[in-house]
Amino acid sequence: MDIETQVIHGGNQEDPLTGAVVPPIYQTSTYHQYELGGEAAYEYTRGENPTRFALESVLANLENGQYGYAFSSGMAAISAVMGLLKAGDHLIIASDVYGGTFRLVHQILAPLGITYTAVDTADTSAIQAAMQENTKLVYLETPSNPLMHVTDIRAASDVAHAAGKLVVVDNTFASPYNQRPLELGADIVLASGTKYIGGHSDVIAGYVVTRSKELADQIKLIQLSVGAVLSPQESFLLQRSIKTLALRLERHNDNALEIAKFLAEQDQVAHVYYPGLPGSADYEVARKQMRGFGGMMSIDLQPGLDTKYFVEHLKLFTLAESLGGVESLIEVPAVMTHASIPREIRLANGIKDELVRLSVGIENIEDLKEDLRQGLAAL
Ligand SMILES: Cc1ncc(COP(=O)(O)O)c(C=O)c1O
CATH class of the missing domain: 3.90.1150.10 (Aspartate Aminotransferase, domain 1)
Known part of the structure; x- marks a missing residue:
């Protein structure tokens, strides 16, 4: 399906319980567990919520990935991905990333012992030159904010993968309509859903999508443990917006x-x-x-x-x-x-x-x- 159809039919947009064409807003924090210690599909909304799950499956679809996770802001989504790093790890970031991303890396991650090198990622040789033994991921933003520099995602991914590093792309400016980083070799795509996905300047949201089960499990663990999930109301609003993306x-x-x-x-x-x-x-x-x-x-x-x-x-x-x-x-x-x-x-x-x-x-x-x-x- 082309994305023009995916925005309408992609993902689990129908309510499995009633067949409602528009997924309902499950405005609940918790769920009745009918059997003590039994296996319940839904226990607590920080972990499971059908409205959020419906949105997450649409987002995974739009980005042509397999696993999607919705967060309470773009920064929460970026922080979740940065949660893959531990003290002693190094990351390479685009030198003109969004100011909030730079602040997170410089003021929050660096004091925790996570080092970084900022390079012009449009220049693949600069990525290569910045690579260290302990580099864990290469973080791209394209087109970049605010200078609109474009990084060749395929070329950057090839260089990073040859050295065994992960590639993350912030797709906020392009949106999956204009660009699909996972198809170009990225391991993880993330974005602020506040922008084109929401599209009406009335929601703060973020998301992460990947095709890797291993990365998905780690992101899910971070989402559940840190708790910056998107609310049911806002998950509904984003789905409504996606129809006209x-x-x-x-x-x-x-x-x-x-x-x-x-x-x-x-x-x-x-x-x-x-x-x-x-x-x-x-x-x-x-x-x-x-x-x-x-x-x-x-x-x-x-x-x-x-x-x-x-x-x-x-x-x-x-x-x-x-x-x-x-x-x-x-x-x-x-x-x-x-x-x-x-x-x-x-x-x-x-x-x-x-x-x-x-x-x-x-x-x-x-x-x-x-x-x-x-x-x-x-x-
Ligand atoms: C490229 C980019 N990434 C991430 C963010 C952060 O998103 P949010 O404001 O939803 O936390 C922004 C916000 O402007 C952005 O422009």
Whole structure:
């Protein structure tokens, strides 16, 4: 099945008890155990919940994996995967990962004795060079946030696997509609479900999917033991959103490509970071491994132009963190999403103070262009 059909029919979307076409919300924390010490399929919602299980099976399907786990946030999903590491282990991460991921690695994992090397993962030889005896996993994010760098997942996986390391991909920006890392060699795919999967800026969620039973058992153990599970209500909302994932992403892709081309032609814009522009260094790899280029991009305004004035004077693009919702958003990573990265590291990774990130929504394209046109003209 194509993903356009999978979003409607993939996974266990029907309620086995009643045949309800929409899985009901099992809003219960616990279950009657009819026999003391007997084998009960459902005992306690942190471990088992039918609404969450239904979502998890859809997510596993969308990512073309076998085992899916839903968490209370994207960071909870990332933390669960990092839970595979122990003191003395080393990991390689992309140098421009999401600020929250960097904060987790730098401020929480490093003091526990888990070391890391941040490299430009678009350069496979840099991954190779950073490899150590004790490297356990290679953590990729592609397209990256906020510079939209694209890592060749197949090439990076080949290098990592040749050395016996695991490959993890954060698929938040692409979503499984645009990219399926497990098909490209990754061992684990994870994402913030808050973004394109949720799609309406009203849920915080995350997920992990793998094809490996061994990894799945470990993730399940962490999910159960740490307890950052997704609630039944939110599991329901995500399933509702997933039904329109393909439609929404198609429109995000179309709108963003047109906005990227439009912005590239404006005098006030110095650079557009979008892998769908043929002039972009990331274009060829993106075309090879992505179905569409996604709804995210960043821009540099010409030096001297007032970034603050620009982002505050748009009417449709709302100044807000997050991304992937139906409404267009705009933000300044240095002050907002990436403020948790020390400035010198942020600048070294190419994230300038004035960089502006856009999450292009599914509004009418002419209205979006007009909003940006008036904002730029006001400068
Ligand atoms: C690429 C990426 N990964 C992970 C996260 C964390 O997700 P959440 O905010 O759902 O915890 C974000 C949040 O913005 C993100 O952009």
